[in-house]
Amino acid sequence: MKIVVVGLRGVPDVQGGIETHCEHLYPYLAKQGFDITIIGRKNFLPNVQQYDYQGCTVLPLAHPKATSLETIAHTFAAIFKAKQLKADVVHIHAIGPAIMTIWARILGLKVLVTHHGMDYNRQKWGLLARTILRTGEKMAAKYSHGVISISHAITAQIHRLNPRQKVHQIPNGVVLPAATTEDPPSAKIAQLGLTDKKYIFALGRFVPEKEFHTLISAWSALPPGSCELVIAGKPDHDSPYSQALLAQAEQAGAIMPGFVKGADLDHLFRHAAGFVIPSTHEGLPIAMLEAMSYNLPIVASDIEPHLEVKLDPSCYFKTQSVPELTEKLQALLKNPEKPQYRTLLADKYDWGKIATQTAQVYRGL
Incomplete structure (x- = not known):
C-alpha cells in the first residue's frame, strides 16, 4: 500500500512536534511493508533531491518563502504530486494543511488526517489565519475518510463537528533512551x-x-x-x-x-x-x-x-x-x-505499538 505523507516540513532533524512525530512513526510503518513517501518543504531539508530516510522516500518540493503562503501552497502541490505517484492514501498532518482535504477528494484520493491540536488557539495567529485553521478542521471532520486524534479533547472536537466521522485516537509516542554510558559532550x-x-x-x-x-x-x-x-x-x-x-x-x-x-x-x-x-x-x-x-x-x-x-x-x-x-x-x-x-x-506511548495501530487504520480505509 502506497502512503504519501503531506503537511509537514520534512524529516529528519526538522524542528517541530509534527516533524518529530513523523520522523519516528514512518520508519516503523516502512518496516511493516508500507511504501512511504514523505513530501517535505525544500528549504527545511538537508538535500534538495529525493533521498531515503530509514526505508521512507523523502521528496523535497519547492514552496513560497512567505510564511502566510508556505503551508497551503506546499500542501496543494504535494497532494497533486500524491495523485501523480498513485497514492493509495494521502495522509495529511495538521488542520492547516487539512484545508486541502477537499482538493484531495476532487483528485479521487483516499484521505486520512491526523489532527495534532487546535492550532487556531495559538497566540501568534490573526483572525484570517484562525479562520483558515478552523476551516481546515471542519474539512477534515466532514470530508476525510478518517481522522487520527492524538488526545481526548481532539476526539471530542471532531465528534462535535461531525458525529459520523471515524475518529481513531492514537497518541504521540516517545523513544526510550538507552540506559548506557554516554559519549563525552560535543x-x-x-x-x-x-x-x-x-x-x-x-x-x-x-x-x-x-x-x-x-x-x-x-x-x-x-x-x-x-x-x-x-x-x-x-x-x-x-x-x-x-x-x-x-x-x-x-x-x-x-x-x-x-x-x-x-x-x-x-x-x-x-x-x-x-x-x-x-x-x-x-x-x-x-x-x-x-x-x-x-x-x-x-x-x-x-x-x-x-x-x-x-x-x-x-x-x-x-x-x-x-x-x-x-x-x-x-x-x-x-x-x-x-x-x-x-x-x-512503554505501555502507552511506544512508537512500535502506535505504528501498528496506524497500520490498522490504513488498511481499514
Missing part, C-alpha cells in the same frame, strides 16, 4: 559550561504560546545562584516575539543553545535537574514525553493536553502564573528525586 554542549543537575531545561519553538518569556521571568525570581536555565530551540521565522525573547534571555542570563537534536539533546536531557513546559497551547507534547523518558521531574502548565498525561498534581502550575511557576521551580530544586515514568511510556 564541543557545542561543552562550551555552555553546564554543571550536572544544576540547570532547568526547556525545549521548543520560539513562539508566544510556548510561554518561554514566562519561564524566564519565573526563573529570574529564584534566589541568586539557584540553577541555570537552558532553553533549546529557535524560531521558525524571525519575528518581533523571537527577538524580544532572545533579548529577555540575554538580559536574564538564560542559556539559549539553539536547535539541538541527537546526542546533544540526549546530553541536555540526561544532565538536567528538571524539565519545564509552560505552554498555553499544545496537542500532546512530544517534548514532555521525551522528558518523561529520562525520568526527569517535570513542571507543566495546567492546560488540558498536559493534564491528560496524568502527572502527579503537584507537577502542574496555573498557566501564565509567574509566581506559581517560581514556587514549582523552587520545589523541584529542593526535591530532585526522579520519578519513574518508563513503564507508563
Whole structure:
C-alpha cells in the first residue's frame, strides 16, 4: 500500500512536534511493508533531491518563502504530486494543511488526517489565519475518510463537528533512551559550561504560546545562584516575539543553545535537574514525553493536553502564573528525586505499538 505523507516540513532533524512525530512513526510503518513517501518543504531539508530516510522516500518540493503562503501552497502541490505517484492514501498532518482535504477528494484520493491540536488557539495567529485553521478542521471532520486524534479533547472536537466521522485516537509516542554510558559532550554542549543537575531545561519553538518569556521571568525570581536555565530551540521565522525573547534571555542570563537534536539533546536531557513546559497551547507534547523518558521531574502548565498525561498534581502550575511557576521551580530544586515514568511510556506511548495501530487504520480505509 502506497502512503504519501503531506503537511509537514520534512524529516529528519526538522524542528517541530509534527516533524518529530513523523520522523519516528514512518520508519516503523516502512518496516511493516508500507511504501512511504514523505513530501517535505525544500528549504527545511538537508538535500534538495529525493533521498531515503530509514526505508521512507523523502521528496523535497519547492514552496513560497512567505510564511502566510508556505503551508497551503506546499500542501496543494504535494497532494497533486500524491495523485501523480498513485497514492493509495494521502495522509495529511495538521488542520492547516487539512484545508486541502477537499482538493484531495476532487483528485479521487483516499484521505486520512491526523489532527495534532487546535492550532487556531495559538497566540501568534490573526483572525484570517484562525479562520483558515478552523476551516481546515471542519474539512477534515466532514470530508476525510478518517481522522487520527492524538488526545481526548481532539476526539471530542471532531465528534462535535461531525458525529459520523471515524475518529481513531492514537497518541504521540516517545523513544526510550538507552540506559548506557554516554559519549563525552560535543564541543557545542561543552562550551555552555553546564554543571550536572544544576540547570532547568526547556525545549521548543520560539513562539508566544510556548510561554518561554514566562519561564524566564519565573526563573529570574529564584534566589541568586539557584540553577541555570537552558532553553533549546529557535524560531521558525524571525519575528518581533523571537527577538524580544532572545533579548529577555540575554538580559536574564538564560542559556539559549539553539536547535539541538541527537546526542546533544540526549546530553541536555540526561544532565538536567528538571524539565519545564509552560505552554498555553499544545496537542500532546512530544517534548514532555521525551522528558518523561529520562525520568526527569517535570513542571507543566495546567492546560488540558498536559493534564491528560496524568502527572502527579503537584507537577502542574496555573498557566501564565509567574509566581506559581517560581514556587514549582523552587520545589523541584529542593526535591530532585526522579520519578519513574518508563513503564507508563512503554505501555502507552511506544512508537512500535502506535505504528501498528496506524497500520490498522490504513488498511481499514
